[in-house]
Amino acid sequence: MTSTAPMRPSVVPSEPPALLLDGITKTYRSKAGSVEALRGVTYHFVRGSFTAVMGPSGSGKSTLLQCAAGLDQPTSGDVMLGGNSLRGLNEVALTKLRREQMGFVFQAYNLLPSLTVYDNIALPLRLTGRKPxxxxxxxxxxxxxxxxxxxxxxxxxxxxxxxxxxxxxxxxTQPAVFFADEPTGALDSSTSRQILGLLREATDRAGQTVVMVTHDPVAAAYAERVLFLSDGLVAGSIDRGTPAQIAAAMSELER
Known part of the structure; x- marks a missing residue:
């Protein structure tokens, strides 16, 4: 597993990355005490790339996705989408941004049962005021x-x-960034391969930027890069790894 050097905004190439996380921290506080889910994550996701995010349970991978997508506010640090900061945006502005520039796929399909397939697909356009x-x-x-x-x-x-x-x-909506959270978790292996092939195609053909959280080394192997988290920090990465290489790297983190 290779180490991943932090990339600060000052050293990002002239064209801004699709998504930049700059010193992201996230602390959850309760009566039982504080939990640091993210402890200063800095990373950039290149336009048109497919990145899988992995890590042991409690490593912060789901929190990273939630903060990156503007679904949760980091305690400190900044998230930049295409060079534009999410910091300080109110919920109305964040909702508009998510509808227009982000796509989401989760393990639960979240389709509206009363709508046809056509109308479920057209819904995001209608929500932005466009006639599909x-x-x-x-x-x-x-x-x-x-x-x-x-x-x-x-x-x-x-x-x-x-x-x-x-x-x-x-x-x-042709989003700038496509977020997927365990998108094949409820599917059999054959169907999973088909779904992962579609995500791979989204980057190869359409130039989408895909960020996928997964626990499955086979799923992660569809990505160009696997980013590993451990204890709320970036622990390293593997480029174009095989399922066996990715599984071995996960085993190291879980020791």
Whole structure:
């Protein structure tokens, strides 16, 4: 496993990265005491890259994704999306930013059961005040292999097909950054490979920036780089690692 040197804004190339985490800390406080989930994470995600984030339980990987996506506020530090800081934005501004520049796929598909596949995919555009064009909805339907399922409802689809709808819904706005949190956790291995192939295609063909949290070395091997966290800090990375190499690196962290 290679070490990952912190990258400060002053040394980032002239074109800003898709996503920059600058000294992110996150402390949760309760009556039982304080827990430091992140302890000064600095990292940049290159445009058009696919990065998997891994680490032992409690390493801070889900907290990192939540802060990076503006779903939670870091205690200190800054998150910059395409060179624009999220610090100080109110919830209205953050919601607008998430709708227009971020895509999300989670283990739970979060589809609206009363809407058709077509309308679930078109929903993010409607929420931004845009009238969806049929051609753009059908383009992403075709991209995820669901052309012909537009009038179905989620309950009529398999779990893998529902996750494809969730991916199409995330892609329809052509987001700057696509966040995935255990997107294959509820799927069988064959369907998982199909879903991961779609995420890989999103970077290779469409130039999307994908940040995926996973515990699965096989899933992580689809990414160009695996970023490892341990105790709220960046512990290292592997570029284009095999499942065996990634699993070995995880074993080192868990000792």
């Amino acid at each position: 064009r049929r051609d753009e909805v059908h383009r992403v339907l075709d991209q995820v292999g669901l052309e012909g399922k537009a009038r179905r409802r989620p309950a009529e689809l398999s779990g893998g097909q529902q996750q494809r709808v969730a991916i199409a819904r995330a892609l329809i």
